[in-house]
Amino acid sequence: MPKNIDLTDNLEKYIIDHSENMTDIQKEIIDHNTSLGDQKRLQISISQAQFLQTIIKISNTKKILEVGSFTGFSALSMASALPSDGILISLDKNFEFCNKAKSFYEKAKEKKIKQIIKPAMDSLKELNNSNQKFDLIFIDADKENYINYFDISINMVVSGGLIIIDNVLWHGEVSDKSKNDKFTNIIREFNDHLKKDNRVTKNIIPIGDGLTICIKK
Ligand SMILES: C[S@@+](CC[C@H](N)C(=O)[O-])C[C@H]1O[C@@H](n2cnc3c(N)ncnc32)[C@H](O)[C@@H]1O
Numbered sequence: 038m039p040k041n042i043d044l045t046d047n048l049e050k051y052i053i054d055h056s057e058n059m060t061d062i063q064k065e066i067i068d069h070n071t072s073l074g075d076q077k078r079l080q081i082s083i084s085q086a087q088f089l090q091t092i093i094k095i096s097n098t099k100k101i102l103e104v105g106s107f108t109g110f111s112a113l114s115m116a117s118a119l120p121s122d123g124i125l126i127s128l129d130k131n132f133e134f135c136n137k138a139k140s141f142y143e144k145a146k147e148k149k150i151k152q153i154i155k156p157a158m159d160s161l162k163e164l165n166n167s168n169q170k171f172d173l174i175f176i177d178a179d180k181e182n183y184i185n186y187f188d189i190s191i192n193m194v195v196s197g198g199l200i201i202i203d204n205v206l207w208h209g210e211v212s213d214k215s216k217n218d219k220f221t222n223i224i225r226e227f228n229d230h231l232k233k234d235n236r237v238t239k240n241i242i243p244i245g246d247g248l249t250i251c252i253k254k
Pocket residue numbers: 079080081104105106107108109110111112128129130131134155156157158177178179
């Protein structure tokens with residue numbers, strides 16, 4: 038059986054050093070998030086951001102919906118990969134995080150990002166009711182709602198469009214039968230739900246905490 042590379046922190050650093058450079062504002066957001074202590078773990082990894090940027094560019098994505106903004110690292114990274122007439126709507130319920138994110142978007146002069154600040158399910162229902170369609174939906178908010186977010190997203194993504202979900206490997210614990218805490222089980226339930234869904238093709242990519250890439254048929 039072919040063996041995957043053991044991705045050590047040292048190798049991850051090498052990968053980042055030899056990939057596309059981050060902008061000063063991306064670095065600033067990371068520094069800010071690091072200053073928040075434990076909350077830093079909410080942010081996607083640098084490699085994930087670069088991977089999402091590549092996906093956006095090769096798929097000619099123009100319209101993105103993000104569920105879970107935090108301080109804006111993923112939104113700003115994705116928006117910068119969009120063409121100038123692209124748009125990214127980012128959903129989060131936390132005013133403090135959203136205000137901080139807004140300050141970074143302004144500093145980066147990034148005008149393609151629109152924020153909606155309220156519980157994400159309310160925003161998703163409103164966007165769906167107004168028949169909004171997206172080329173890519175990125176789900177990275179409360180895990181308890183992942184199935185609900187996915188099930189509504191499927192109506193809102195164009196055929197051939199992408200739904201990408203973060204944290205699907207949950208620190209690698211999903212395959213460890215000795216782990217039976219609430220969140221590991223929630224992610225397992227989500228992964229099982231997705232596995233049965235024939236409306237999308239899916240592929241789990243072991244990058245960061247694990248991304249599932251779904252393509253709507
Ligand atoms: C993992 S973080 C998002 C990280 C972000 N994508 C990044 O890479 O920087 C999850 C976010 O979801 C938000 N969140 C949690 N529950 C939510 C809900 N029910 N509705 C909207 N946002 C929610 C939190 O406030 C938090 O900012």
